[in-house]
Amino acid sequence: MPDTTPAPSTVLPALPALSAQAERLIELGVHETAGLSADEVRAFAAQAAAGADADGALLAVHPDRAPASALVPLLRRDGKPGFVVVDMPDVDAFAPCALELPDAPLYLVTGVVRGDHMSNWSPDEALPALTEEGRSPLVLSEGVHWVLQQPEALERNLCFMTIGSRLRKPDGTLDARTPAIWISNGTGRDGRERRNAPKVGWCWWNNRHTWLGFASTAGRRG
Template identity: 90%
Template structure:
């Protein structure tokens, strides 16, 4: 497997303050999708920023809405790049059926995700290779909606040749086995069924569990708190 040492040149700046993230979600109407009021979003962000664990979890953390409240299909179109809205690939109509797998989310409509990393040092790894390596690092992979929230708050987290998978979301088939598709977020080239009008748009798609891609890392977190 490739070297696991992170490249310091790919380190992203800190996320906006939680209060700014709350306003961003309100501006996009995410609170309405989630059935929450703007005041509820603001109050959670304020409490999280001022709480006893704020330094350990809240500083630089990502504000996320639980996927049960705001599914990927509703969040993806809110993404923007070069003026083009985000989209879900046509052969992933079941995107919202990709639910947390081996990842425990807080039982709350709003929560924080700490220590988010794009996993550039795992580019050209397969999900099957990356998952145990993340576990050894005491990290868990992001679920798809967390990845979308990250790009909503920090669009520069998605770059050409530096995009990421969100393997914390999997689709369990009726027989109990896991679908081999694994969700990822990258930038469309405007080819094939994407359509030329979607060139450079943020794209929610999938890759096979055992395949490697030089341009996809594995987004992960050090923890979550509601």
């Protein structure tokens, strides 16, 4: 069984208002990547803000419209752009697994948490626990959106996995790699120039990591 001792955690500030999140995506050009106009993004945010679950919600673009490979370089930490590890050239093939995203270009992700209490759990241990709690693991693109809007969500020794995304192999089985977002130490193939940069990499399905929680959501709606 995993260590259930609670990990030290930081209380994160509330996410910006949906209108501010919309402007952030527009500023970064995400709407253009997604084939949307700025007005469409603003209109969705305004309409969604009227919902009962809008407070603290994350505005996300469907990964079919804005894949992780297009979003990760927009991340910044210490002035350094985010990057995907070199041995994950298939990052965009990691698709939602055993969960459904809203069939819409834009949607809300509600009640997002980093899952610090599951640090040092394996994905295999964390997934059933999240399911029992009535929560759904974030997919990779949602995790990237979260850090784009709230860089504080990524801290040294308090980073997170996004196990809602998995890669299905040609034979139908799941690849043992699971995506995660953390902070580079600038070692190995990352390169010293990338020290402290946001990093998308992967971990094995059955491995535990003391610095990785399991980001999840209470729900999604289009």
